[in-house]
Amino acid sequence: MEDRKDPIQDLLDGPVAVINIGLAQFARTLEGQGVAAVQVDWCPPAGGDRRMIDLLDKLGA
Amino acid sequence: MSAGVAATRTRAGFYLDSVALMRISQAVQDLAGVSAAFLTMGSPSNKELLLDAGLLDAGAEAAGPNDLVIAVRADDRDALRAAFETAEAALSGPATGGGEDSGWNPRSLETGLRALPAANLAIVSVPGAFAAREARRALERGLNVMLFSDNVPVREEVALKALARERGLLMMGPDCGTAIVAGAPIGFANAVPRGDIGLVAASGTGLQEVACLIARAGGGISHGIGVGGRDLGAAVGGAMTLAAIDALDRDEATRRVVLISKPPDPDTARRIADRIAASPKRFTLCCIGMAPMDLPENARQAATLREAAEDALKGAGGAEPGATLREASRRFRHAKGSVRGLFSGGSLCAEAQAVLMAAGIAFVSNVPIPGAEDASSGHRLIDLGADEFTRGRPHPMIEPAVRDAPLKEALADPDVGVVLVDVVLGHGSHEDPAGRLAAVLAPHDREAPVVIASVCGTDRDPQNRAAQVETLREAGVVVAESNAGAAETAAALLAG
Numbered sequence: 001m002e003d004r005k006d007p008i009q010d011l012l013d014g015p016v017a018v019i020n021i022g023l024a025q026f027a028r029t030l031e032g033q034g035v036a037a038v039q040v041d042w043c044p045p046a047g048g049d050r051r052m053i054d055l056l057d058k059l060g061a
Numbered sequence: 062m063s064a065g066v067a068a069t070r071t072r073a074g075f076y077l078d079s080v081a082l083m084r085i086s087q088a089v090q091d092l093a094g095v096s097a098a099f100l101t102m103g104s105p106s107n108k109e110l111l112l113d114a115g116l117l118d119a120g121a122e123a124a125g126p127n128d129l130v131i132a133v134r135a136d137d138r139d140a141l142r143a144a145f146e147t148a149e150a151a152l153s154g155p156a157t158g159g160g161e162d163s164g165w166n167p168r169s170l171e172t173g174l175r176a177l178p179a180a181n182l183a184i185v186s187v188p189g190a191f192a193a194r195e196a197r198r199a200l201e202r203g204l205n206v207m208l209f210s211d212n213v214p215v216r217e218e219v220a221l222k223a224l225a226r227e228r229g230l231l232m233m234g235p236d237c238g239t240a241i242v243a244g245a246p247i248g249f250a251n252a253v254p255r256g257d258i259g260l261v262a263a264s265g266t267g268l269q270e271v272a273c274l275i276a277r278a279g280g281g282i283s284h285g286i287g288v289g290g291r292d293l294g295a296a297v298g299g300a301m302t303l304a305a306i307d308a309l310d311r312d313e314a315t316r317r318v319v320l321i322s323k324p325p326d327p328d329t330a331r332r333i334a335d336r337i338a339a340s341p342k343r344f345t346l347c348c349i350g351m352a353p354m355d356l357p358e359n360a361r362q363a364a365t366l367r368e369a370a371e372d373a374l375k376g377a378g379g380a381e382p383g384a385t386l387r388e389a390s391r392r393f394r395h396a397k398g399s400v401r402g403l404f405s406g407g408s409l410c411a412e413a414q415a416v417l418m419a420a421g422i423a424f425v426s427n428v429p430i431p432g433a434e435d436a437s438s439g440h441r442l443i444d445l446g447a448d449e450f451t452r453g454r455p456h457p458m459i460e461p462a463v464r465d466a467p468l469k470e471a472l473a474d475p476d477v478g479v480v481l482v483d484v485v486l487g488h489g490s491h492e493d494p495a496g497r498l499a500a501v502l503a504p505h506d507r508e509a510p511v512v513i514a515s516v517c518g519t520d521r522d523p524q525n526r527a528a529q530v531e532t533l534r535e536a537g538v539v540v541a542e543s544n545a546g547a548a549e550t551a552a553a554l555l556a557g
Contacts, residue, residue, distance in 0.1 A: 003066070005182065006229060007203060007205060007228070007229055007313065007377065008205075008229060008230065008304070008308045008350060009308065009312075010181050011181045011182055011190065011205050011231065011242060011243070012242065012284055012308060012312055012529055013076075013243065014242070014243030014244065014245070015198065015243045015245075015450060016242050016243050016247070017179045017180045017181055018177075018178055018180065018182050018184055018247075019177060019182070019183045019184070019199070019204065020183075020184045020186075021170065021173075021176065021183060021184065021185050021186070021187060021195050021199075022076045022078055022184070022185060022186030022187045022195075022542050023079070023080050023081075023186040024078060024081065024209070025080060025081075025182075025489065026184050026186065026209075026247070026248060026489070027515050029246075029488045029489060030245065030247070033078075033245060033246065033469055036165075036177060036180075036244045037177075038167060038173045038176045038177040038180070039166045040166065040167050040168065040169065040170060040172075040173045041166040041167070041168050042076075042168075042187050042195070043076035043168075043186075044125065044126040044127055044366070045126050045191070045194075046074070047125055047126065047127030048104070048125060048127060048158070048190075048191075049524065050200070051189075052425055053194070057140045057194070060260040
């Protein structure tokens with residue numbers, strides 16, 4: 001990714017390759033279309049504790 | 062109403078996405094003797110929902126955002142036990158990741174990128190409170206983003222889109238459910254052929270309807286870029302619409318561009334018009350409910366989604382066939398009856414309003430377009446996908462059962478003469494929305510009111526449009542060629 005000159009054109013030129021964060025059905029549908037997709041099993045970070053999340057972000061975690 | 066027995070169970074540290082949970086909730090709710098069923102994560106907003114339903118006991122109150130709560134009210138102990146058994150069985154089934162596709166999945170964006178280093182798009186659909194954070198992390202790692210989540214504050218949207226512009230990335234959304242990129246239908250999108258028409262849309266079902274009308278008339282779509290419903294508002298100022306126009310301008314596969322939105326903020330509209338004037342390509346603007354505006358020579362304004370598709374196709378496509386009105390007239394027995402529109406697509410509801418307004422028919426809507434009269438006429442056009450209907454419930458495109466109750470009410474209402482409905486097909490949508498409609502219609506008298514439907518989709522969609530149309534016709538529904546055509550047929554019936 002680092003060397004891409006125009007990431008929007010790269011997307012439009014295809015092929016589309018997806019990281020799916022959230023609703024798993026989106027990744028399943030894409031895979032069914034032959035689109036490369038990786039499902040991330042997301043859950044609220046730091047148990048959903050807002051202050052802890054802000055702290056994690058500050059630490060770059 | 063709250064008679065019977067109620068109970069909750071909590072599964073600590075069991076996170077499941079909202080669509081999967083709503084599907085299970087609906088299945089439990091459909092069991093005999095169950096009056097209410099919620100499977101939901103223990104976030105503050107979800108607990109509020111349980112409180113409103115009278116189902117927030119001490120156990121549910123103690124649950125956190127990573128804990129799953131199952132809350133049920135049933136007629137008796139047996140029904141309650143059956144409800145919990147069904148819910149627990151579904152939670153260990155394949156749809157939840159606990160069954161056949163329970164292989165290892167990454168737990169973070171970073172590990173996801175290691176698994177797919179060629180990734181060029183992140184789709185983010187986590188709860189609104191966490192959505193901007195995930196989108197920002199994806200943009201910072203050089204990924205274009207489609208942000209499906211809603212309830213993202215507008216200041217966060219402005220910041221995300223500024224970051225995207227700085228990095229030369231697309232930031233589609235928030236509240237973007239539909240895109241078609243390089244032939245891939247993403248989110249709620251239809252299977253349409255590739256072609257030379259590019260779409261930029263602040264509306265999911267607007268994009269779907271225009272893409273399907275173009276496809277069914279023999280045209281094709283280069284890309285359909287969603288920008289989120291607020292992009293052309295004053296705060297965001299068209300940031301992603303402009304980026305999308307830039308991209309489609311450079312894209313050799315795109316010869317014409319259709320912009321679909323609610324009426325934009327005036328300053329933003331001027332900025333968009335100036336940008337269009339600098340483009341060598343031809344544009345169609347469809348901002349349903351917008352007054353005629355000054356546009357450069359390479360742009361035309363369309364009043365409806367159908368008109369936008371026709372303009373992009375240079376006039377191909379066309380008006381509703383006369384047979385639709387003849388069929389509707391044959392079934393219309395209630396000349397003084399009012400129109401009740403029950404829509405799952407927000408833009409389809411807006412388009413129907415534009416059609417009725419152009420025919421001089423006053424109406425009421427929960428999502429009125431500019432100039433809509435809040436009349437006491439009795440005609441009502443309702444967007445069932447609006448927030449007030451979807452709080453804690455699935456969107457009607459995912460679960461058409463959401464339309465059952467208002468549909469039954471309309472069918473039984475002696476003042477209703479015409480029921481207008483949309484059936485939205487495509488990836489992400491329910492597998493058989495027409496079948497669900499037909500099941501509700503079956504016990505009713507077919508003569509009054511007349512039900513007029515449009516089916517947004519193609520024969521290549523998973524549901525197959527031709528089969529869905531056939532199901533509706535067998536149920537006595539008049540099927541129009543487009544949503545605009547359905548609304549025109551209703552207006553023509555009222556005019557006699």
